[in-house]
Amino acid sequence: MARQRIVITGMGGLCxxxxxxxxxxxxxxxxxxxxxxxxxxxxxxxxxxxxxxKELPDHGLDRKRLITMDRFSLLAIxxxxxxxxxxxxxxDASNKARVGAVVGTGxxxxxxxxxxxxxxxxxxxxxxxxxxxPRSMPGAPAGQVSMQYGVTGPxxxxxxxxxxxxxxxxxxxxxxxxxxxxxxxxxxxxAPLVFGVMKGWEALRALAREACRPFSADRDGLLMGxxxxxxxxxxxxxxxxxxxxxLAEFAGAGMTADASDIVSPTVxxxxxxxxxxxxDAGLKPEDIDYINAHGTGTxxxxxxxxKAIRRVFGAHADTVSVSSTKSMHAHCMxxxxxxxxxxCVGAIREGIVPPTANYREKDPDCDLDVTPNVAxxxxxxxxxxxxxxxxxxxxxxxxxxA
Numbered sequence: 388m389a390r391q392r393i394v395i396t397g398m399g400g401l402c403x404x405x406x407x408x409x410x411x412x413x414x415x416x417x418x419x420x421x422x423x424x425x426x427x428x429x430x431x432x433x434x435x436x437x438x439x440x441k442e443l444p445d446h447g448l449d450r451k452r453l454i455t456m457d458r459f460s461l462l463a464i465x466x467x468x469x470x471x472x473x474x475x476x477x478x479d480a481s482n483k484a485r486v487g488a489v490v491g492t493g494x495x496x497x498x499x500x501x502x503x504x505x506x507x508x509x510x511x512x513x514x515x516x517x518x519x520x521p522r523s524m525p526g527a528p529a530g531q532v533s534m535q536y537g538v539t540g541p542x543x544x545x546x547x548x549x550x551x552x553x554x555x556x557x558x559x560x561x562x563x564x565x566x567x568x569x570x571x572x573x574x575x576x577x578a579p580l581v582f583g584v585m586k587g588w589e590a591l592r593a594l595a596r597e598a599c600r601p602f603s604a605d606r607d608g609l610l611m612g613x614x615x616x617x618x619x620x621x622x623x624x625x626x627x628x629x630x631x632x633x634l635a636e637f638a639g640a641g642m643t644a645d646a647s648d649i650v651s652p653t654v655x656x657x658x659x660x661x662x663x664x665x666x667d668a669g670l671k672p673e674d675i676d677y678i679n680a681h682g683t684g685t686x687x688x689x690x691x692x693x694k695a696i697r698r699v700f701g702a703h704a705d706t707v708s709v710s711s712t713k714s715m716h717a718h719c720m721x722x723x724x725x726x727x728x729x730x731c732v733g734a735i736r737e738g739i740v741p742p743t744a745n746y747r748e749k750d751p752d753c754d755l756d757v758t759p760n761v762a763x764x765x766x767x768x769x770x771x772x773x774x775x776x777x778x779x780x781x782x783x784x785x786x787x788x789a
Contacts, residue, residue: 391622395637398617399471400614401440402719403423404420416762420745422437422612423441444465448461448464452535456527457499463617464532467617476621483537485569487559488540489573490575491544491545491721491724493577494584496522497578498581526544532617538572543558547776549723551724552723556728556784559571559620571620572619577721599713599714601711601757603745603748603750608683608684609685618728636789639668640782649778650777656781658695658699663783677771678707678773679770680711681711682714683713709757709758710743710757739767740758743758769785769787
């Protein structure tokens, strides 16, 4: 029996380079960098760099709803609403039990936690906010999306650091193929630009001093951003039956673990995830025209990812286009893969590979065609998106023209 095809019928997103999916894609094509200076505060006056969403789009949520959710949940609700509108799907009593949501996050409701520590330890309050737990829990965005849009099918959160979005896409596709739902909202969200999280990343000495320069010889780390990306996934049969516009096909996924080190990646884990993804999608290396790299801009990640790509793609590694859009929207943690899904679908639909921004110097250890600084026009039949996380949890997803 042939495996059910899974297609994308709607996308939504917001991050430092745009507050909807179309704006994000337009910025990516233009090589626009969304990083700016984040002012210091009373705990640490030193300014930092990050990709902030400076103004949220109108969302219509009242105060009673807003006080129950942290920023990462609000971002997910906004992105999911956009994806649903593009899909043309109306959720009502007739179908709500067949619609679900899987939302990945790499952090948690960090804004809420920071607020509470300030109130308890600095302002001297004796009690935490009453919504602290439901606001901060990693599964909150999935639950909030379900409540906002009335979906009552499979709803849960996924957390695997910066591979979370890709794991969420894969989990959603599984629900569809297992017959548990006809439609799944899937993606990721994170709002990590708060004192505690930023100080943690500073301690890792992984943050860039001025710009994220993936694959460039002078790269010195990542920069952090906030954002969310969501997709409407559904079976091909369901999409066709309701006359939906199909944007692309979710072709397959590969998931592995390094089982090695909590922070240092291996070549074997990422390579096996890419190979597993190709096998799951029924694609050969030469079928892939674009790789959206994990491309964090750290010394180790980019070199190891290059080796992994060469191991899987062989001679085709010299002709496939590679880029890291984190150079523009920064590393949005658990949301990164979902924002990068927008890049993959855009590349397939328009035949344009977004660039790796901020690139300055060739690195012999990163000798792929990394699409430096300027987008490239070329046909893209299929693309993969890499997600390699702390803990050695790897998730790679494939998209192709429908």
